[in-house]
Amino acid sequence: MRWHWTLGLLCTGCAALSRGLDGDPVDAEPTPTVEKILRVPLDEALFVTRRLLEEQRLDVFEHNDTKELFSQSWEIGVNVRGNRTFERYMVRGEEVGPRQSVIRIFRLQYREAEAAVEQQMPEPGSEKTNDHRYLHERDPFARETFENVPSLEGFKLRRGIRDLPQERKLLARLEMVPSLELVGGKASIPVRDVKVPAWGPESADAPPRCGEAVQGVEPLLVAGQTVLVADPLGTRELPDAAARMLCDATARKLPVALALSVPSVDQAALDEYLASAGSGPDLERLLVLSDFFRRVDQDGRSSAGVIHLIEAARRLRTQGHAISLVAFDSNGASGNAREEEMAKNLIAFRQANPDAWLLVLAGDVHVRTVGVDWDSKFEPMGARLTKALPSSPVKALEVGFTRGIHYACRFNVWQQVDCDVHGINPTAEVRQEPDTPRKVLLFAGPGQTGFHGRLYLGQLSASLPVLQRAARAPEAPAVMHGAVTAPGTTAAKPSPW
Known part of the structure; x- marks a missing residue:
């Protein structure tokens, strides 16, 4: 069944918005x-x-x-x-x-x-x-x-x-348009045909490469804190920054949890990989067990960048840190039913782990801690968490960046779903100055859209799906995360973590 015919499986505007819903940024951009x-x-x-x-x-x-x-x-x-x-x-x-x-x-x-x-x-x-x-x-x-x-x-x-x-x-x-998150769908590659090259030359107990520091993140690294980050989807920069935040949190001896927008039915597959040696066969088994990474049409949630982030969490655990993965998304719901299911999964984890530092990556609309002005009946996941966990601090961060590219699904001019590398341009409010470091800027109080601060990522570059169909090949592999290869697929060369 074609995706653009299956409107029930689409969640429009759930991914990070690069254009504000209140205000026209057109004339505020500097002269190119x-x-x-x-x-x-x-x-x-x-x-x-x-x-x-x-x-x-x-x-x-x-x-x-x-x-x-x-x-x-x-x-x-x-x-x-x-x-x-x-x-x-x-x-x-x-x-x-x-x-x-x-x-x-x-x-x-x-x-x-x-x-x-x-x-x-x-x-x-x-x-x-x-x-x-x-x-x-x-x-x-x-x-x-x-x-x-x-x-x-x-x-x-x-x-x-x-x-x-x-x-x-x-x-x-x-x-400056919202991305689509494709919920449900069939796996594109039979389980018996999945072939994954070696994960890397490093030993199983190699430490994670945490990368450059994220300035200003220290006030968020508190036991019991829940940090929601608006993911623009399909980029290298957001998973890289998230990995650094995991490193900083574990350095403070905090119990850490990374929550990903992966269907909750894949929780066992994530747990198994987290406890593995992270070898090529281990990664292959993760992709065999999880249909999410082998869907026919994939959005940016199943990118190679996300796999690298999962590997970073595994390496931190190997170093003796208390770290866990949480798959909190729905496998088929949409609208408020999806928001309710996502919030329910995170609330259950928080109640069982009250002291954990919880980092949640999800689309812009999902992580807002207040309602949206275009639908009075829609209640985002972030708003539900804030209401259900009054004693557990919840902070939501939007993202700031400079113009770049990302892998995402959108409606094209013919009203068909187009999953590919797209340009992404920031609004004037979240535009980041060139050549400035990545950092967290906390506000004096939550804004109208429910964000408590902004995570600046710099120029965005695309991260392709970890598995790709043979019909498309990356146009600019130099600026994209690598992808593993399956028979009949094409992939960019994996970049080292």
């Missing part, structure tokens, strides 16, 4: 210094651009021979005949790769010029001298730049500029 490559096919990018202009009540037509769109023209102000100015949009698309494109939106300006005025030369020192030089001597664009641009009878093209506000609106449409 390089072209932004969109992680969508060119035809989809042009389709969304056309829709964007048509929503502004502009008729749009396409050049027959080029990947260009032109809008109808409109007059700037109200002027007498012979002194009128009109503008129109021109859109140029460029295909960079199979799923990569660049869209440039220009605002073209046409100026009405009667023949007698064009031929008149202003006197030296005249106030019209500068205008004359601009119109007659300065060539603002090379001819090839605006070749074959439609003309307006009686008007001449005066200038053209990149319309950055429109391009930012387009970017918001394409990259």
